[in-house]
Amino acid sequence: MSNYTTTEMTMAGLNLIQQALTIYDSDLHLAVCNQRFQEMFELPDALVTPGASFAETIRYLAQRGDYGDVGDLEQFVTSRTQIAREFEPHYMERTRANGRTISVEGSPLPQGGWVTVYTDITRTKQHESLLRARSEELSDQLGSYSSELSATNRQLEATVTALEEAKRQITRIEARTRLTTEMMPAHIAHVGPDRRYTFSNRRLSTIMPGSKAELVGQRIEDALDKQAYDAIHPYVEKAFAGTPSVFEFTHERSSRRIRVALTPDPTQGGIYVLSMDITEETQTRAALQQTRRREVAAQMTSGLAHDFSNLLTIILGMQSKLARMDLPEAASALISATQSAARRGGSLLNRISDMTGRREHNPTPTDLPAFLSELDTLVRAAVPDGMEFCIVAPDLPDRVLLDSGMVQDSLLNLVLNARDACDAQGRITLTVSAVKDTWIDFTVTDTGTGFSESALERAFEPFFTTKGGEGSGLGLVMVYDLTKLAGGRVTIGNTDTGGTVTLRLPLRIAGHAPPRGLVLLVEDSADLRDTVRDMLRDAGHSVIEATSVPEAQALLEQLLEISAVLSDIVLEGDQTGLDLVEKATCPIFLMTSLPPSDPRFTAATAIAPVLRKPFSGADLHAFLTVKSETPQ
Structure with missing residues (x-):
């Protein structure tokens, strides 16, 4: 249907109603009126034409006497115009010079201006006069009606009170709900049918760094960076079409893995959005x-x-x-x-x-500069004199959690492969870099022949090799296996000068080793006590020994310089290492050969760090390092 036909039908409908209607814009010019308006006030065509001035209409009616004796005409017109410009709701009744009584009801419009309805209430006023004349006859009935009205009003007051209380409860519930969503480690939002956010718990910038924090009113494509929006866009379209979905994608800007759940909203036509950072998962x-x-x-x-x-x-x-x-x-x-x-x-x-074979991934606090220095020594012994090798490691943390044996084996394998690709000459570079706060990359590049197309496709297949009878085809498979076991990934490719392989591993910052000090070793087995004492001394600690809880307690009271306690759970006498935990004033660590199913083992893990026997000196050092940084 054309706009012209729609306008004609609208005006035809307005002309059929019994009330007069006008709409004036914010400049007090006539926008719309019906035919009844002209008939009711007997106005000339010029004053019912769109664009006619409100002031001119008032002047015309005042001059004709519709308002009675107005005194100063211009002042009257100015006053009426000023009242109209305030755009406030109003209702009034007035009797015109011809004796007809009309009611005038005006309501402002959101964009300025107002709409006014004029109703001829002459007959209604006449009926009211007749009713007043019969007031004595109806007084009893009116009294009854008044009582009923008072009772109804009291009921309404009770209902209003209940509604106000319900409103307060809803407000409190809404505040608690918003607080709960703000505390959730996920982004929770609602997007309306116009693709704009109507609600957000302001967590998007923590889930996907670089995104906007204030989203309400924003279009979804403006709130996200292009890569993130391109990743979720197909699923958003399905959700708006009524199909829920749960999917994952990698946010390239932060290298985080994100899981998104989109649920259609059947009531409002939008969608609910739940986004979580699942990188560690x-x-x-x-x-x-x-x-x-x-x-x-x-x-x-x-x-x-x-x-x-x-x-x-x-x-x-x-x-x-x-x-x-x-x-x-x-x-x-x-x-x-x-x-x-x-x-x-x-x-x-x-x-x-x-x-x-079974091989556990066992990350321990690793001094990264020392690790790279040791790797440099090993590599230079394995490459010919005419080949250049360098390590580039800018702005890295000093200590990270790594399975240094696994990483060293993998990097040596990659460097030896690069050596063979360079044919005993050229340059090999190991670049170590942190990717945001999520990954650490070890990238080996060379100036060799690079990877062939088949190698790029099949490099991680067991027994595939480009070295003929000299290769086993298991080197890159081992690297891939160890990297995946650590929760990382391996990528290979070619550069302008040769091949490149990147190991991407989870980045975990490790704290510094605990300061060397006097350690109280509590162990009732003499042989085992000697062994653990040597481990502690090799790590730089001074050691004092005890065989029971009373003996250990006496030493703690006498030697305030004791910096830590390492105690077995099962000790000489009736008391155990658990009793010592309650009495020690310095950090305490427990060790045991009890199985995890033993109640004493379960009780110990609830109150202190526990190291299971047997363990090596490196295991003990790593245990004391990591656990000493954990709030007790």
Whole structure:
């Protein structure tokens, strides 16, 4: 239907009503009026034409006598115009010069101006006069009606009071709900049908750094950066179409993994949004998946490796017998080649066993500069003199939690591969960098031949190699395996000058080692006490010893310089290490060989850090370092 037809139909409808109607804009010019307005006030065409001045209409009616004796005409018109400009709701009744009584009801419009309805109430006023004349007859009935009205008013007052109390409760509930959503470690929001936020708990900037904090009124594509919006846009469209979804994506700006749940809102036509940072969960999940793959691989290969190892042993034994026989020289060469191949097969079995065997990821506080310095020494011993090797590590934390053995094995493997790709000349660079506060990247680049297309596609497949008979095809597989076990990922590619491989591992900042001091060692086994004492002294601590809780308590009271206590749970006498925890005034650490199912073990973990036996000196040092930074 055209706009013109719609306008005609609207005016036709307005002309059918019995009241006169006008709409004046904020400048007090006529915007719309119906035909009844002209008829009721007998106005000329010029004053009912859109754009007609309100002041001119008042002047015309005053001059005609509709307002009676107004005195100063211009002052009257100015006063009426000023009242109109205040745009306040009003209702009035007045009798015109022709004896007709009209009611005037005006309401302001949000954008300025007002709409006014004029009703001829002459007959209503006449009826009121008749009613007043009969007031004596109706006084009894009116009294009854008055009583009923008073009762109704009292009921209404009670209802209003109840509604006000309900409003206060709703306000309190809303405040508690908003406080709860603000405390949630997730972004909770509602987006209306116009794709603008109607609610947000202001957590988006903590989930996806760089995003806006104040979102209400913002369009969803303006609140997010382009990469994030492009990632969620298809799911947003599905949600607006009525299909809920839960998905994950990587926020490139912060390198965080984000999970988003979109739920359609059937009442208002928008969608509810829940966003969470699941970076650590993803890292843990990747590590668990890799552990499971290793277990499956170990189950599949262990039996085959055992049988194959037996076959190789038989082959080597038979070849040794053949070598001792008086055979032609050509046969001796074949026997030697067969023995070499069998030994190589045995070496390959050992590599497979190392790759599929159980290996725990055990991150410990690692001095990163010292780790890189040690790696530099190892690499320079493995590369030829004509090859350049350098480490670039700007602005890194001094201490991080790493499985240094795993990382060192992986980086050495990558450097040796780069050495082979450079053919004993060129440059290898190891760049270590932090990605926001989430990842630490170890990137090895070289000036060699780079990766071929097939290598880029199959580099992480077991037994794939580009080195011919010289390679086992398990080097990058081992690197991939160890990195996934740590919750990270491996990427490979080519640069303008050669190949590049990046290990991305979770970044965990480690605190500094506890200061060296006097440690009270409480252990009732003399042999074990000697061993642990040596571990503590090797770490730089002074050690004083006790075998029971009373003895340890006496030393604590006498020697205020004791900086920490390391105690077994089960001790000589009736009291245990748990009793000592309650009496110690300095940090206390427990050790035990009790199984986790033992009630004493459970009770100990609830009140102090616990280290399970057996442990090495490195394990003890890492335990004291990490646990000393945990609030007790």
